[in-house]
Amino acid sequence: MAERRIQVTSRLGLHARAAANLVRVASQFQSSLTIRRLDGNAQADAKSILSILTLAASRGTDLTIIASGSDEEEALNAVVDLFSRNFDEPEKADSEQFSRATMELRCKGLGVSQGIVIGRVLRLQEGARNVYRAEIAEADLERERRRFRAAVRLSRRQLEAIKDRAEKELGRGHAYIFDAHLLFLQDAKLTRDVEDYIVKERSNAEWAAKVVGDRLLSIYTQINDEYLRERGSDIEDVIQRLLSNLTGEGPKYPNLSEDAVIVSTELLPSTIAELNLNHVKAIATDAGGWTSHMAIIARGLGLTAVVGLRNFYHRTRTGDQVIVDARAGDVILHPATETLEQYRFAVHEPVPTVREVSVEEFGPVVTRDGVQISLRANVELPTEFHAVRDFGACGVGLFRSEFLLSRPGLIGSETEQYEAYKLLAEAAGDYGAIVRLFDVGGEFGPDLKERERNPALGLRAVRFNLHNKQIMRTQVRAILRAAAAGNLSLVIPMVADVADVRMSRQVIAEEVERLTSGNTTFAEVQVGAMIEVPSAVLTAEKIAREVDFFELGTNDLVQYTLAVDRGNDKVAEWFRTLHPAVLYGISRTLQAAKDAQIPLIVCGEMASTPAYAVLLGGLGTTDLSMTPAMIPRVRNVLSQVTIAEARDVALKCLAVATADEVEEIVRIEFKARWPELFPPSALPK
Ligand code: PEP
Numbered sequence: 001m002a003e004r005r006i007q008v009t010s011r012l013g014l015h016a017r018a019a020a021n022l023v024r025v026a027s028q029f030q031s032s033l034t035i036r037r038l039d040g041n042a043q044a045d046a047k048s049i050l051s052i053l054t055l056a057a058s059r060g061t062d063l064t065i066i067a068s069g070s071d072e073e074e075a076l077n078a079v080v081d082l083f084s085r086n087f088d089e090p091e092k093a094d095s096e097q098f099s100r101a102t103m104e105l106r107c108k109g110l111g112v113s114q115g116i117v118i119g120r121v122l123r124l125q126e127g128a129r130n131v132y133r134a135e136i137a138e139a140d141l142e143r144e145r146r147r148f149r150a151a152v153r154l155s156r157r158q159l160e161a162i163k164d165r166a167e168k169e170l171g172r173g174h175a176y177i178f179d180a181h182l183l184f185l186q187d188a189k190l191t192r193d194v195e196d197y198i199v200k201e202r203s204n205a206e207w208a209a210k211v212v213g214d215r216l217l218s219i220y221t222q223i224n225d226e227y228l229r230e231r232g233s234d235i236e237d238v239i240q241r242l243l244s245n246l247t248g249e250g251p252k253y254p255n256l257s258e259d260a261v262i263v264s265t266e267l268l269p270s271t272i273a274e275l276n277l278n279h280v281k282a283i284a285t286d287a288g289g290w291t292s293h294m295a296i297i298a299r300g301l302g303l304t305a306v307v308g309l310r311n312f313y314h315r316t317r318t319g320d321q322v323i324v325d326a327r328a329g330d331v332i333l334h335p336a337t338e339t340l341e342q343y344r345f346a347v348h349e350p351v352p353t354v355r356e357v358s359v360e361e362f363g364p365v366v367t368r369d370g371v372q373i374s375l376r377a378n379v380e381l382p383t384e385f386h387a388v389r390d391f392g393a394c395g396v397g398l399f400r401s402e403f404l405l406s407r408p409g410l411i412g413s414e415t416e417q418y419e420a421y422k423l424l425a426e427a428a429g430d431y432g433a434i435v436r437l438f439d440v441g442g443e444f445g446p447d448l449k450e451r452e453r454n455p456a457l458g459l460r461a462v463r464f465n466l467h468n469k470q471i472m473r474t475q476v477r478a479i480l481r482a483a484a485a486g487n488l489s490l491v492i493p494m495v496a497d498v499a500d501v502r503m504s505r506q507v508i509a510e511e512v513e514r515l516t517s518g519n520t521t522f523a524e525v526q527v528g529a530m531i532e533v534p535s536a537v538l539t540a541e542k543i544a545r546e547v548d549f550f551e552l553g554t555n556d557l558v559q560y561t562l563a564v565d566r567g568n569d570k571v572a573e574w575f576r577t578l579h580p581a582v583l584y585g586i587s588r589t590l591q592a593a594k595d596a597q598i599p600l601i602v603c604g605e606m607a608s609t610p611a612y613a614v615l616l617g618g619l620g621t622t623d624l625s626m627t628p629a630m631i632p633r634v635r636n637v638l639s640q641v642t643i644a645e646a647r648d649v650a651l652k653c654l655a656v657a658t659a660d661e662v663e664e665i666v667r668i669e670f671k672a673r674w675p676e677l678f679p680p681s682a683l684p685k
């Protein structure tokens with residue numbers, strides 16, 4: 001055995017290309033070559049790039065190199081020589097190539113919740129999908145390993161092609177990173193570990209690759225060196241490539257084992273549902289608007305979130321420092337020291353959160369002129385069920401049941417759903433809970449791979465359910481059975497007309513029949529319709545005759561009435577909740593419900609906004625369902641206004657022609673009538 005002490009003298013330390021050169025030299029010898037940090041913090045195999053990078057050896061780090069084997073002296077000399085030549089890299093070119101902009105970068109988006117968070121970026125890859133574990137039979141393990149090796153070969157061919165192209169188009173200096181990717185792919189630390197995992201855990205290759213990749217990534221995110229930490233993103237890229245070659249779909253996210261600011265182009269609610277929320281400090285996304293589901297959930301969970309950042313994701317790397325200021329809608333990447341100081345002060349200044357509002361009142365609120373208004377909770381995740389009681393809600397006005405489907409393409413069994421609805425009924429108490437049938441589009445169910453050109457106008461909600469009757473029947477049965485244990489109702493999402501209601505009720509009736517003949521315990525439930533598309537508004541009086549209640553989904557009502565995609569930040573300025581056409585739609589639907597003597601619950605985000613809740617009261621609403629944390633605030637304002645006055649304002653709003661004019665009326669009238677309740681920040685801008 002031979003060993004030598006050396007110090008890293010190259011400017012960027014033992015970074016990816018230097019490590020690649022080291023692997024190349026070390027691999028020419030038979031002897032094993034181990035590198036050990038003198039401070040005892042880590043040791044690495046000099047023939048493994050992944051292993052070398054985990055040394056996090058920046059300039060000035062003292063190392064010991066140990067060679068053992070038949071050619072140990074030559075091996076040691078060659079490696080020490082390479083270190084002394086600073087890995088044969090021109091220092092200047094290095095600094096040019098490797099210095100990625102780490103200047104402070106401010107991006108403006110839309111803050112959709114409260115709070116300021118300083119943290120580290122964790123990127124969730126665009127378009128990537130979840131990976132699930134499957135148990136592989138003993139006899140098939142070898143085939144699974146072969147499948148993995150084939151994916152490695154395919155990934156290698158792809159990377160070689162990319163590298164060739166990069167060399168031609170950008171020059172050799174820029175293509176080096178693909179050398180590193182290729183070395184990652186061939187590194188036994190990755191490939192052997194994955195194969196071992198497959199065999200030991202009888203796991204499918206996708207899951208094995210994800211677990212091993214996550215372990216490697218978690219090592220990199222902890223490295224206390226900006227440049228080397230960035231290599232985590234390169235490993236992430238390689239793992240994603242491998243997974244997409246294995247599944248054709250790609251994976252979703254690394255294990256959240258430490259606090260993170262999730263940065264993504266667009267975050268699917270199903271992903272949020274699956275994240276370890278204890279470790280999510282904040283969310284920043286390129287897409288999204290106030291009523292996108294991501295924003296709704298972030299508010300519900302009290303997460304700091306800024307959406308609509310446009311081109312932020314691609315500027316980040318996992319591990320970058322970032323400030324997310326949801327109050328101002330700002331996100332600051334690589335904050336300068338002075339900026340950090342400013343914000344640290346702000347972070348320590350307690351940000352009043354809605355959750356800190358003391359909740360002493362429960363049940364409906366009564367306005368100053370004696371009108372009783374029910375305040376219910378919108379709930380998405382079972383982890384939020386406790387919020388019903390915490391915030392004094394009159395039960396659950398809307399359970400977005402599709403959040404039970406945290407895995408795309410995977411619908412929970414009848415028993416799983418039944419258990420969830422039973423828990424929901426328990427949490428909702430005597431006021432009960434309204435379960436919405438799955439409001440999903442083509443991203444779920446058997447047609448997973450089929451992308452629709454226009455999903456918002458496609459096979460969504462009731463259409464999806466009627467098209468996938470087995471899924472619908474399973475859900476209906478689970479609801480009916482759970483209704484025997486508590487007060488549950490069911491609402492059909494996005495009905496376009498009476499025909500949608502009739503077809504849905506037919507399925508429900510058939511399931512009632514089946515449960516009856518099978519002697520299964522169940523209870524019949526009230527059936528409602530979500531009114532959220534113009535055709536339903538225009539035929540509301542006809543639909544009202546065929547259902548037990550209405551729910552008014554103002555988020556979609558705005559989207560479909562104004563033809564503005566609610567999640568598209570490019571058209572956010574056209575998304576006008578207070579558009580006269582929307583107010584007219586609400587008013588018309590309320591009238592239809594009143595004439596038919598059925599209840600109507602407003603459950604869009606409008607109900608969660610105190611000023612809009614007053615306006616809804618003025619339009620005739622007596623039942624609101626909202627983000628639970630907003631109930632105390634909405635209660636507070638409604639208890640201090642009169643519906644008579646709110647009606648005067650609402651009538652003025654209905655009489656004008658544009659959203660600007662409505663907003664102007666709201667600003668002027670609210671300020672004049674209730675100045676203490678509505679400071680300018682609480683009114684439309
Ligand atoms: C709505 O559209 O207003 C609604 C309540 O449902 P979702 O936001 O889930 O579409």
Ligand code: MG
Pocket residue numbers: 532553555556
């Ligand atoms: Mg809706």
